[in-house]
Amino acid sequence: MIRHRGKTKKASIIQGGRKGRIKKISHPALQEVRNEVHSQNRTFLKKQRPAVIKSKRGSNEPVFDWNKVNFSKVEPIWKGETAFIIGGGPSLEKFDFKQLKYKKTIAINKAVQFYPEADILYWTDSRVYSWYKKEIDNFKGDKYTIKPFHVPKDVKALRNTGKTGLEYDPTGLRHGNNSGYAAINLAFHLGVKRIILLGFDMGNTGGKSHFHEGYPVKKTQDKTYEMTMAPCFLSLVEPLKRKKVEVINANPNSKLNCFPKLTIGKCLHFS
Numbered sequence: 001m002i003r004h005r006g007k008t009k010k011a012s013i014i015q016g017g018r019k020g021r022i023k024k025i026s027h028p029a030l031q032e033v034r035n036e037v038h039s040q041n042r043t044f045l046k047k048q049r050p051a052v053i054k055s056k057r058g059s060n061e062p063v064f065d066w067n068k069v070n071f072s073k074v075e076p077i078w079k080g081e082t083a084f085i086i087g088g089g090p091s092l093e094k095f096d097f098k099q100l101k102y103k104k105t106i107a108i109n110k111a112v113q114f115y116p117e118a119d120i121l122y123w124t125d126s127r128v129y130s131w132y133k134k135e136i137d138n139f140k141g142d143k144y145t146i147k148p149f150h151v152p153k154d155v156k157a158l159r160n161t162g163k164t165g166l167e168y169d170p171t172g173l174r175h176g177n178n179s180g181y182a183a184i185n186l187a188f189h190l191g192v193k194r195i196i197l198l199g200f201d202m203g204n205t206g207g208k209s210h211f212h213e214g215y216p217v218k219k220t221q222d223k224t225y226e227m228t229m230a231p232c233f234l235s236l237v238e239p240l241k242r243k244k245v246e247v248i249n250a251n252p253n254s255k256l257n258c259f260p261k262l263t264i265g266k267c268l269h270f271s
Helices: 028-047 109-113 127-131 133-138 179-189 222-242
Strands: 002-004 007-009 013-016 022-025 082-086 104-108 120-123 142-145 155-157 194-198 246-249
Touching: 082 179, 104 109, 104 179, 109 127, 109 133, 120 179, 127 133, 179 194, 179 222, 222 246
Parallel strands: 082 104, 082 194, 104 120, 120 142, 142 155, 194 246
Antiparallel strands: 002 007, 013 022
16 A cells, blocks of 8 residues: 555556556556455455345245354264265266165255265255255255255254355355355365265256256256356365365266266266
8 A cells, every 4th residue: 555645545557658648557466466355355245144134025934043043063974985976967867876875975955855865965055945845854864054044953054154165164165156066065074085976067968957857946057057156166176186085077978077087887886
């Protein structure tokens, strides 16, 4: 910061141009600092959630109070294990989920309907509980979410600590704009050495966005996968590598290209 005539102004670099004109340019070092500050500010603001979320006008839903949430801590109960995360991509359309018996499994969202025997269930979208209340209530394993809006007490709440990167604090998750990303962070907290991604297609196949009939909302478009979801996963690659956690995408045709790929058949040999 530079003091100028009693006022504080941001530092900048100017370059003389034609007569009577001054062109403002950005110095790379200054721009890098500016970007870092903006990034930190965004992360800080995301953590400052309103204490109370008001109900929609005309809704009978009670007010949600964040102050009453008891956040959980994920324990590394799968230390050194391999975790299979069940996504919703079309590549799982004919998959026999019985092959996952004796595997450590995390089901995402609606996958609980097809493999209720999973060890853990995770969802990010707060609407998932209202859509699949019966299945979630009957689920016998651990249940996690970062949006614990009006859910039973057996659902474990974790903090939403931002969009990209890997969260190291076991009380929080990064979400990456999709539940699959957050489930990878959850598996990391569980202490695994290897993560197998099932149904992480990141695109539509034959006009289908999921191996099931989808959700009661508009179908996810390829552009959303390409522009909003897939790029976030890149920020997980290096942090997981440094922590010696291997991630394998079990769909060779997946559009998620930042992790090594193998067929489901080969991945099922891991334990």
